Amino acid sequence: MHPLAISHYTLVNALGRGTKSTLDALQAGQSGLRQCNFMDATIDTYIGRVDGIENEPVVARLREFDCRNNRLAMLGLAADGFESAVAAARARYGAHRVGVILGTSTSGILETELAYRQRDAAGRLPAQFNYRTTHENYCVTDFVRRYLKLQGCAFTISTACSSSAKVFASASRLITSGLCDAAVVGGIDSLCMTTLYGFSSLEIVSATPCRPADAERNGISIGEAAGFALLERCEEDSADVPCLLGYGESSDAYHMSSPHPEGAGARLAMLRALQRGGLEPAQIDYINLHGTATRANDRAEDIAVSGLFGNRTPCSSTKGWTGHTLGAAGITEAAIACLCLQENFLPGSLNTVTVDPEFSMNVLLENRNQKNRRVLSNSFGFGGSNVSLVFGYRAA
């Protein structure tokens, strides 16, 4: 495929607002996880919560979209000068030529959860509740598109925890087909009762901060995040701009909530990403794992990664810092991959003490400084939805 330039990107998560907050916390080994204090949830777990959302409503002109998820989206757009970068792209290409493709798994379902608690005696929802603008899965894309004054192709991808990785593949196809000249991609998921109680019912929520790849790992820490990237065709002089070099998608065709035990779908996604980028496994300097810290995910991912890359390529999960941000995990880790490229740095696997002795992949336990040309990032979701992305610099 033709590489696409990541000409701008931004992140907001439990580590703070803007990519620098994430980079500083990664380099300092400082986790964003805290004991669950979200509303009246009584789950014994740690969460990656973004501070201040409660006090920052969305802009007045879009007030009907006001909800936790859209507020979080707006915090993302406001960080890292992202809005101005998009405004410049809009001026350059025209509003109809810039697409918006975003991932979310639960959108603003928190609003519906709260509205259900407030049903009247006849079972009716409160009058001020607006499903279309605060919960419906497209509403966050609608909100971002209006906020950025864009008029190009737009849709929400909702494939659970691979949602905001798949947006890169869709944007690449829209640009390749000539329907867009540029695209804002990203993902937003916010804390809600559905995921806290839902993952808890599956018994895959950890009572301690999550420990990816650890022999004692016992589940995920749920986080919330928003992230965005501006994708454009590469300019001639963009040798120092991180690019999307390849993407690979696959389905497990195995089970709704358990990964294929040998990681067959994960392996296929990684293989396709390498093939699309014209790359060999040895050309990847670092793998940012999906690494949720469940028993099953990490085991299957180890088999897939070590089967394809052997036991040398350094890899780690960054979910010990951010928590598992679900539909925002893909964009969060895509942005971390770009930070690794630009800062010549690799994050170790935070909270991991002893790597599972059955694992063969090379799990980094400590941060490392090294020059990186290409980074692969994995995102896998319920329903067996797998995506691998390769970010890096174009061949010199």
Add this chain to the structure above:
Amino acid sequence: MIIHVKGIAAFGPGFENWDTLRSHFRTGTALNTDFVPVPSGSALPGAERRRASATVRLAVDIAQGALQQSGMKAKDLATVFASSNGDTNTIHHICDALATAERCVSPTRFHNSVHNAPVGYWSIASGSMQPSSSLCAMSNTFAAGLVEAATQSLAEEVAVLLAVFDTPFPEPLYQLTPGRQPFGVSMVLDADPRGSLAAMTIDIGPDTQLVTTKMNDPLLENLRRDSSASRSLPLLAALAQPMAQQVVLRYAEDLRIKVSVDRPGP
């Protein structure tokens, strides 16, 4: 861009397959719109079929219908499933459970609540490891799904199974959400013209230049406006005709797609 249609399925009030709807469009056979068919989910294995929701059954029924007409193998097809609201009953039951003091969410119900549960069940039932996606764009979900499926097929040289489906929410969300009737439409799209039923040329442009196509029949125009999946009716009407046709679908408030439907040449 030009994409070929290899198989079509449709499901809605008065029709449970493409043949019924097609002959209505071609010859005026009456549609009994009081008849609301019940999806069977017959492509699912027994245990899953018994547990599957109406949304999942509808999705796999239409996918199976288009696949069969195409004569292609499920394992070769990438899938794009699209639905405005996903599995409406499951979302209702979860919000209902979370409003109780116990907040007991069933684990099965939770994993069924993800928007991509229908395409997950399809890939498990069909054994396809090809890419699968699940997307939405409110009332423009059909147009967005069509463009996603067509660009994927052309950019990656793979046949794509598109399935767009909507089922109404139960109360209390029923009152506040669009969609009074279940509706489903599915197409197998391919860049390769061999075995093509029709060629579609898709162009995109601002709303200022293109007017959205409506249905002449007031009953069908009401149905078109009912859900995001039923917004496909003008295109289905065009695909039913032997002559070349052109329709305009709304992609977004300010964006339209123009689809020119042609019969394949000899």
